[in-house]
Amino acid sequence: MPGDPGSGESPAAARRRLRLALRRARESAGLTQGKVADALDWSVSKVNRIEKGSVSVSTTDLRALLGLYGVVDADRAERLLRDARTSRLRGWWDEPRYREHLTPAMLQLLQLEGEASAIRVFQPTLIPGLLQTREYGEFVLNFWRSELPEADRALRLEARLRRRDQVLDRPDPPEFHLVLDESVLWRTIGGPRVMAGQFAALLRVARRPNVRVRIVPFADAAIMAMLAPFTLLDFGDEENALLYREGLLLDEIVHAAQRIGRHRGYFAHIWDSAHDEATSARLITERTAALTADLPAAQAPSVGG
Structure with a gap:
């Protein structure tokens, strides 16, 4: 169902915030995109597309990334999950x-x-x-x-x-x-x-x-x-x-x-x-x-x- 950007946070803003947070978390964990892809059995291009914001990330994939990056703060994880859901709304x-x-x-x-x-x-x-x-x-x-x-x-x-x-x-x-x-x-x-x-x-x-x-x-x-x-x-x-x-x-x-x-x-x-x-x-x-x-x-x- 198409989202209405005028009714709240826009999908674009949520996706942008999410991709930056994921890139920073990966770098803080000392991981390359290649290592992330190997650990999760993904392609490197998938990791790259997520960090560029060119594709949405499912909540399942996001939880896998947060676990790999060692993100354990519950409030932070919930904010990112909320962004993931919002980013999947359609304009x-x-x-x-x-x-x-x-x-x-x-x-x-x-x-x-x-x-x-x-x-x-x-x-x-x-x-x-x-x-x-x-x-x-x-x-x-x-x-x-x-x-x-x-x-x-x-x-x-x-x-x-x-x-x-x-x-x-x-x-x-x-x-x-x-x-x-x-x-x-x-x-x-x-x-x-x-x-x-x-x-x-x-x-x-x-x-x-x-x-x-x-x-x-x-x-x-x-x-x-x-x-x-x-x-x-x-x-x-x-x-x-x-x-x-x-x-x-x-x-x-x-x-x-x-x-x-x-x-x-x-x-x-x-x-x-x-x-x-x-x-x-x-x-x-x-x-x-x-x-x-x-x-x-x-x-x-x-x-x-």
């Missing part, structure tokens, strides 16, 4: 109609970004899915029209919009930093009306106190050409961060601290080289005005609100 993204249209990496991202305290997005080509309007998203997804039927594209769009609501409109929204390449302003997807509507929506979001949007000028295009889009998620502590990387045909979730640290450095460099928020907002506003100049007044989007 809306687990519905069959969505699962077949979402990659494993995107499913993990959906589970976790709703709990992130900070999200940093680098996007050199498009408005990121989290901020796309319905019309803009439709045109982006139409790129796949030769491979995906209209009904499938509609489901992906619905998932994209639900994702936005889950992250940006929650009671405690994350700190959200977005860096766009200036070329995004000039890539008119869906025509002037759709693009202007997307920029108007972006400006409204950018006015929120937790959101900061910056544009990297054409003059700093070198690094933009070398990096694929990526998203950094933080959860209040360094070791609990993750990286999501996406390309045209492939995406991945990365937990490796070294790669996450490297992309933190990339983001910091790009952020510092970008226009500040006020200048970026002015550029977006000017581009919106140019796009709407020849539109009938009834079609011009509002940037207020």
